[in-house]
Amino acid sequence: MSDEPQTPKKSSKKPLMIGLALALLGGGGGFFAVQSGVIGGAGPVEDHAQIAAVSDSPKLSFxxxxxxxxxxxxxxxxxxxxxxxxxxVVPEFANEVEAVKPRIVDVLNGYLRAVEVAQLEDPAALIRLRAQMLRRIQIVTGEGRVRDLLIMEFVLS
Structure with a gap:
C-alpha cells in the first residue's frame, strides 16, 4: 500500500478541439452560403437581365x-x-380612387374607432389592422384598383 495520493487522469482536450473546429467550419460555411445567395435570398443583383426585369415592373401611382x-x-x-x-393604385384608376377618398376616409375612421385600444398597442397587431383596412378600402374602391395600403404614420398619444 502506498501512501501517495492518486492523481486523477487528465481529461483529453481532443473532443473540445474537434468541436471548436467543426463549429468554426459550420459558421464559415453558413456565412458563405447566405452571402453568396445559396440560402436566404437571391444575393446581390448583378445580372443585367435581373435589373431590366426590375425596371420593367408595372407602373404605380400613389x-x-x-x-x-x-x-x-x-x-x-x-x-x-x-x-x-x-x-x-394602378395608374389608370388613380382618378377614380381620388374621387372616392371621402368614402375611404369614412371607412377607415369608422374601423379605427371600433378597434380596442389594447389591440392598437400590440406591436404585432399592425399587420392585421393593415390587412383589414386594405380589404375595406378595396371594397369601397372596387376590385383591382388599390394594390396596397402604405401606412406612413400610426401614433398613439
Whole structure:
C-alpha cells in the first residue's frame, strides 16, 4: 500500500478541439452560403437581365390620404391615434380612387374607432389592422384598383 495520493487522469482536450473546429467550419460555411445567395435570398443583383426585369415592373401611382386623428375611449380617459397613409393604385384608376377618398376616409375612421385600444398597442397587431383596412378600402374602391395600403404614420398619444 502506498501512501501517495492518486492523481486523477487528465481529461483529453481532443473532443473540445474537434468541436471548436467543426463549429468554426459550420459558421464559415453558413456565412458563405447566405452571402453568396445559396440560402436566404437571391444575393446581390448583378445580372443585367435581373435589373431590366426590375425596371420593367408595372407602373404605380400613389394617392395620399388625409391624415386622421381618431379619439379612442379608454378607462382612464381618452387617447388619440394619429394615422396617415397612402394608397398604391394602378395608374389608370388613380382618378377614380381620388374621387372616392371621402368614402375611404369614412371607412377607415369608422374601423379605427371600433378597434380596442389594447389591440392598437400590440406591436404585432399592425399587420392585421393593415390587412383589414386594405380589404375595406378595396371594397369601397372596387376590385383591382388599390394594390396596397402604405401606412406612413400610426401614433398613439
Amino acid at each position: 394617392v395620399p390620404l388625409d391624415p386622421l386623428i381618431v379619439s379612442l375611449a379608454r378607462e382612464g380617459g381618452r387617447d388619440h391615434l394619429r394615422f396617415s397613409a397612402q394608397l398604391e
